[in-house]
Amino acid sequence: MLYDNHNRPVNYLRLAVTDRCNLRCFYCMPEEGIQYLPKQELMSYEEMLRIVRMMVGLGIDKLRITGGEPFIRRDMMDFLGEMSRLEGLQQIHITTNGVVTAPLVPELKRLGIRSVNLSLDTLDRRLFHEITRRDDFDKVIQTFEALLTHGITTKINAVMMEGKNDNDLVPLAMLTKDHPVGVRFIEEMPFNGGEAHYDQLWWSHRRILEVLQDQFPGLEKLPDPPSSTSYNYQIPGHRGTVGIIAAYSRTFCGTCNRIRLTPQGMLKTCLYDDGVFNIKNLLRAGASDDQLGAAVLEALGNRAKDGFEAEGRRLFGLRVSESMATIGG
Ligand code: SAM
Numbered sequence: 001m002l003y004d005n006h007n008r009p010v011n012y013l014r015l016a017v018t019d020r021c022n023l024r025c026f027y028c029m030p031e032e033g034i035q036y037l038p039k040q041e042l043m044s045y046e047e048m049l050r051i052v053r054m055m056v057g058l059g060i061d062k063l064r065i066t067g068g069e070p071f072i073r074r075d076m077m078d079f080l081g082e083m084s085r086l087e088g089l090q091q092i093h094i095t096t097n098g099v100v101t102a103p104l105v106p107e108l109k110r111l112g113i114r115s116v117n118l119s120l121d122t123l124d125r126r127l128f129h130e131i132t133r134r135d136d137f138d139k140v141i142q143t144f145e146a147l148l149t150h151g152i153t154t155k156i157n158a159v160m161m162e163g164k165n166d167n168d169l170v171p172l173a174m175l176t177k178d179h180p181v182g183v184r185f186i187e188e189m190p191f192n193g194g195e196a197h198y199d200q201l202w203w204s205h206r207r208i209l210e211v212l213q214d215q216f217p218g219l220e221k222l223p224d225p226p227s228s229t230s231y232n233y234q235i236p237g238h239r240g241t242v243g244i245i246a247a248y249s250r251t252f253c254g255t256c257n258r259i260r261l262t263p264q265g266m267l268k269t270c271l272y273d274d275g276v277f278n279i280k281n282l283l284r285a286g287a288s289d290d291q292l293g294a295a296v297l298e299a300l301g302n303r304a305k306d307g308f309e310a311e312g313r314r315l316f317g318l319r320v321s322e323s324m325a326t327i328g329g
């Protein structure tokens with residue numbers, strides 16, 4: 001088992017396999033003018049496989065594949081197949097926008113993917129187009145239906161945006177009535193590749209909870225799994241659950257068990273840091289697995305205690321503004 005300098009166990013790696021995306025979500029990327037990383041800057045599948053295998057040797061047993069949009073990287077399913085055969089890696093999860101995912105769902109089931117987080121901020125096709133700047137609502141719904149049909153544990157991620165999807169909170173929560181899904185409402189963070197959208201956080205975790213409590217009397221608090229980033233609730237009589245992720249308020253840092261790798265190989269020990277070192281560069285310079293592992297351990301030995309300290313330590317841009325597509329969420 002891996003521990004950081006604050007004695008938190010670390011067993012969860014979030015791997016962003018690409019910075020490319022087929023949507024342009026308002027809260028994540030600017031509409032135009034995105035500069036993607038040059039291809040040679042991205043980690044190859046061979047490099048990712050070697051790094052993940054090394055990290056599994058250190059104590060990582062849970063992996064999330066994210067991006068950008070993971071399924072627009074070529075040969076993604078072959079890579080997932082390799083990952084699913086990695087000894088010691090107990091769980092693989094995926095976060096996807098669902099645009100090209102529906103036909104792949106049977107294969108995801110066969111590979112034993114533990115769960116899929118599907119990003120869906122609205123149930124209104126017109127508003128979906130406005131938020132994502134693409135008209136792909138139907139394809140995402142097809143993915144949702146395929147995931148349910150194949151019995152893959154599914155969570156919906158909805159970022160709450162003032163003046164955009166305010167009226168979607170209740171319809172999205174109502175998805176839990178007949179479907180065994182977890183619908184999680186996320187505070188919007190300023191990771192949008194541009195200027196901050198607001199001068200304050202309008203949809204805070206407290207306000208989200210107030211609206212849920214108001215609309216669903218008897219909303220019941222559920223026990224949260226260890227290291228959970230969401231506060232979880234059940235609406236009486238519903239099959240699924242609702243959750244609230246205080247991503248901007250950062251209430252969950254005390255039990256954070258996760259590290260991140262960006263598409264260009266930057267290791268992040270906190271979502272809010274600007275990367276502690278580039279493991280791909282070290283690997284390309286000829287480092288052995290032992291040397292790579294030692295560098296990871298050193299980074300974990302100097303981990304910020306929370307997202308506020310990590311943000312305060314940033315060297316490149318004091319406030320976060322990079323696109324979430326370069327981090328993976
Ligand atoms: N493209 C995939 C998707 O959208 O599911 C995976 C990558 S995306 C960066 C991962 C998650 O980050 C999504 O659920 C998205 O809603 C969330 N996200 C992106 N930008 C965000 C922001 N500024 N604040 C809060 N969540 C954000």
Ligand code: SF4
Binds near residue numbers: 024028029
């Ligand atoms: Fe793409 Fe996901 Fe970012 Fe939306 S949230 S632009 S789908 S990476």
